[in-house]
Amino acid sequence: MKQTQKTPKTFLGVGYTRDRAGLPLEAVRVPVPQPTADQVLIRVAASSLNPLEYKLADLNFMGRTPPVVLGLDLAGVVVAVGHGVSGVAVGDAVAAMADLNGDGGWAATGGSGSEGGYAVARQFLTARKPPSLSFRDAAALPMAFLSAFASLFRAVQDGDTVYIPGGGGGVGHLAVQMAARALGAGLVISSGSTPQSIELARHSGAQHVFDYKRDDIPAEIAKLTSSRGVDLVFDATYSEQGFVETAKTVRRGGSWIVLGVGPGKTTRLVDTHSPVDAILAERGAQHVNVNLLRYFSEPATLDSEALALLQRGMALAMEWATQGLVVPHVSQTIDSTVEAINAGLQSLKAGRGTLGKVAVIVDRDLAAAK
Ligand SMILES: NC(=O)c1ccc[n+]([C@@H]2O[C@H](COP(=O)([O-])OP(=O)(O)OC[C@H]3O[C@@H](n4cnc5c(N)ncnc54)[C@H](OP(=O)(O)O)[C@@H]3O)[C@@H](O)[C@H]2O)c1
Structure with missing residues (x-):
């Protein structure tokens, strides 16, 4: 040493x-x-x-x-x-x-x-x-950035329409910036429940930000996308009710990426029934679970690929912040x-x-x- x-x-x-x-x-x-x-x-x-x-x-x-x-x-x-x-x-x-x-x-x-x-x-x-x-x-940056990065890097394709609920949150505001400014999304949609969080989501690069307590967001997104739905949802809100709503916005064959334990498990104490998988199956959409904790609780999952991804994420967190692309x-x-x-x-x-x-x-x- x-x-x-x-x-x-x-x-x-x-x-x-x-x-x-x-x-x-x-x-x-x-x-x-x-x-x-x-x-x-x-x-x-x-x-x-x-x-x-x-x-x-x-x-x-x-x-x-x-x-x-x-x-x-x-x-x-x-x-x-x-x-x-x-x-x-x-x-x-x-x-x-x-x-x-x-x-x-x-x-x-x-x-x-x-x-x-x-x-x-x-x-x-x-x-x-x-x-x-x-x-x-x-x-x-570290935990919130890596959470967004592990979820969005290589998942967002150039020009994608992306929905990131909670764009005023710790993970959410970095994820919106990352999708909009670093990963080439064409349109980023977000949500919040206070004027401040809605403003932060907008300031982070979301072109449309809805109030998740008031607006019918699946209907609004259907209008914005000519009923097609979004290519990708990244949901880091840990809200079971929210999961159901965001799953309804994914296009046929799109991706629904959730951070953490996922639908039906957010209390960590008991599993509850969630209709999310049925909603996604109806759309032929992919359910992707990203969980940083898994790398530490199941050491076998921390393979060389995961290690390289996280290392790259830490380096890009510093780089993108200095370039003004993804700023906490x-x-x-x-x-x-x-x-x-x-x-x-x-x-x-x-x-x-x-x-x-x-x-x-x-x-x-x-x-x-x-
Ligand atoms: N397992 C992992 O790998 C991992 C890693 C990092 C974080 N997490 C988890 O991810 C969650 C978010 O972390 P964070 O640091 O971003 O927390 P945070 O700063 O408290 O942000 C939570 C956000 O969720 C929004 N929200 C809550 N309910 C919503 C709903 N129904 N629809 C849309 N947005 C909703 C809030 O919006 P308003 O304030 O506008 O209401 C807020 O922006 C936490 O539960 C955290 O433990 C897990």
Whole structure:
């Protein structure tokens, strides 16, 4: 292991300390992890909130033994690398995603950076951060960007009509930009339920944005597409009712791509009946399930192809953000205190209109550096 800077043996993380304890998370002192051969150890400058974090605290479905420190999106400086790591060195500014069945880097520092937060990430989930991208913005990308990327890359064909509901969400606003500006979609349609989220979806490149609480979106999309339907739907909303509506908008032979566990399984507790497969079968449409968690819960699925895709995704996240093609919208920036993180996660969980991404400043001094 190559290491230069002096790194403490422990840090005060933020996470859950009991199996399925749920929110609120707590401050918990944990050892600073050591990188294995293919990992880097990052001193964390910034992170962001993802719904996965309250879900892990609620259900501990990766079967971890607490304490589990959360904050899986990472941007910071590499302080140690495993012996098999090349191309990323100590001192490099990076963005990364921690293994989703591992620990994150939220530290109960209050943003003062006195002690710092540390997390390991695999080399293939780590990309050098361009100087023009702030640590805060870089940290808003990994999980949400990779979710959109793994779903849309190679799936969107030039000129496609694409429907991405929830274009004001963390994944949604990046997915809309990606389809519209980087992957060549011809027409992007989206939805939201608040004036702000509708505006963000529009600003992200969706030409038509409907209100999913008020509009009959399948009928509106039928009008827009001369009753043909869209070539591709990407649904990252985790809404069972929403799934039924979006499935009705796919054209004959098109694709319905869902992020995560998919129809009938969104509670993760019981399977419920969903008519989605019947709706898709009637149209001869493809049901595609993309789930980043699978790569970590079923290691055999993390084959060389998946690894290369995610590595490419991390590199393109940095590249497209600097080119202004896929830029995270950070609607709120909070300090890494237990209270602020809990309040942010409670808002996400309650669906209280969190817009785009919420950034977490773990180390204010480091985050202010380029
Ligand atoms: N398994 C995986 O690989 C994976 C990876 C990343 C994320 N996820 C999951 O994906 C989901 C989205 O993550 P996120 O970070 O984007 O969350 P988020 O920022 O909370 O966004 C949720 C979005 O869904 C929209 N929405 C909710 N119900 C809807 C409906 N019926 N129709 C249309 N839009 C609807 C909301 O729109 P308004 O705010 O306008 O109401 C909001 O834009 C979460 O459940 C997360 O856990 C899974």
